[in-house]
Amino acid sequence: MRQRSIWKSLAGGAAGTLLLATLSGCALGVLLSKPWIRNANNNKVVFFGDSIFALSGEIQTRLYSLNGGKTFRNYTTSGAELIGGAIAPSVEQQIATANADNPNSTVVVMNGGGNDILIPAVALDPYDCLTQWYEFGRLSSRCKGLIDDIYVDGVDLLNGLYADGITQVIYLGYYYTKNGLLLVDDLEEAVDYGDLRLSQACTNSIVNCAFIDPRGAIRDSDITGDGVHPNATGSRKLADLIWPVLQAKL
């Protein structure tokens, strides 16, 4: 029997309910996100992605501070999947909305793909993306197949950004999650393969894309008690990884 249980780990408390709503992409995904900024001080830059950016908003706050207090456009939403999401606006939908608002941004800072792996993994793990000790670090072929599909979605999305007039993309990868309210420490191999494929999506796309790998920077102590999201120090570290790359594109 697997030594994990969503029921056990989420058995009670407001924090568990909050996290579930965040991950499930229920309408509260929008409410559990920092407000979108559809018209910013600097409209050249636009953010798309999931709750890593959207839940606390601290990554953007730090970047605004580094940018002399000037804001960037922001459409990140908690619960966002890369494409299709039925309730929370997916990254693809965020891009469409942003283009309708103002098609003149040229620099994108984004992430995406994490919820596509994480949500099923914590809901019974049907693709076997959680690697148990007895699997000796081998990620299942089903999980690799899922991630390969996410790769293709990702590279097609990036090529679509190029067609929309975006010239520069900064793609933030994912760090290792930990056991917290969700027992997701066993996602390491999925995170490794996911980051490999997302970095390839970046380099294989026709847009100028820089992939930022946060795995070496983010420790367990940089992650909140839910096991997934960055806390204040984690957000600061992520922002400080992004800023030198973003600053060169401003």
Next chain:
Amino acid sequence: MRKAALGIASVAAAAAACLATLVALRDAPVAQRDAAPRVEAAARPDDVAAAPASVQEPPAAAPDADAARAAEAQEQALRDAILAIGEDDTVTLDARLERYRQAVESARDGAPGAALFANPSMLTEVFLRMPGVQRELAALGPGARSEEIAHIRRELGFAEDQIARMQELDDWREARWQNGRQYMEERARISATFEGDALADELAHLRERYFAQEAPTLEREEAQGFFRFERPRVYGRN
């Protein structure tokens, strides 16, 4: 009745989760979001050093442990039941969908994590990725397949406007697969005919003809040994 039940249940579960969250947000101090992991997580060896000294297995933990074991057994049974739906070749697509709905409803009943099972995207993708489902969808003509996928999405909680949007995405992906398969056939012929620099030149022209400005993406993928049109086709997903 049952056909509508999951859609209604999906919306209801999502609404309940959202309502519960609103209540939780109202009642709980913000600091609780970053509260220390529950005992079960904190007690794991990796986390012992970081756990407060006072975080120990409580004396009255036996009922909790029993409940946890029961919950794990329930989760395992549910996972097994869901995977079995995809492996059973004796049932029709509608029967599979019905069994899947029942399994999902079971998961939701009284589950504190019900919100996760109210995510139509996740539910639909799990169902669509079942080998038996794909075999049946592959056997249908394009029109019937499209209707069947729309039916599946509707039953698993997608709204009509979302179904229409996903249909557009399906159509776009289908065109990509048709184009890609023709490309792969021509690619095989060229690879059997040319070699060396001539082969590289021919393939470059071929990629440009089929993929226009996206040709460099295909070239890089192939250099990495990844041929996207040799992936398993998952109708409704890729």
